[in-house]
Amino acid sequence: MANKAKASEAPFAYEGLDRVIHERARLSVLTSLITHPKGLTFVDLKQLCALTDGNLSRHLSVLEKAKMVEMVKGQDGNRPQTTCRITAPGRKRYLEYLSTLEQVVRDAAKTAAKSAGDEGGARGLHGLAMRRV
Secondary structure, X not given: OOOOOOOOOOOOOOOOOOOOOOOHHHHHHHHHHHOOOOOXXXXXXXXXXXXXXXXXXXXXXXXXXXXXXXXXXXEEOOEEEEEEEEXXXXXHHHHHHHHHHHHHHHHHHHHHHHHOOOOXXXXXXXXXXXXXX
16 A cells, blocks of 8 residues: 655645546536526526536536535426526535645746746746747
């Protein structure tokens, strides 16, 4: 059985990068829902995230299974309507994920600043250069 490295030994492991959230479409869905606390209809969410019906359904299923979103079936006149909402645990998990992303950005900016000779970090991410490998 392999030993887990201590955080000080692997400072860039970022255990908080949640695989459920870290997919582009699911990140879009959760960002949309957290900014609309009363929820969004399936149609509105589909449009905001630029997803097809099938894609959105699949990603919502993953998020619902993880208890991050809830879907409420209802009616709008004679038409069925699904409203999607972020759950309280989903909100907490999403905010923890954002905190980890913020740390990734701080670490990258700090490293870029050091390599550019800007120890104070004033240049931030502007010091990062895109490289093709």
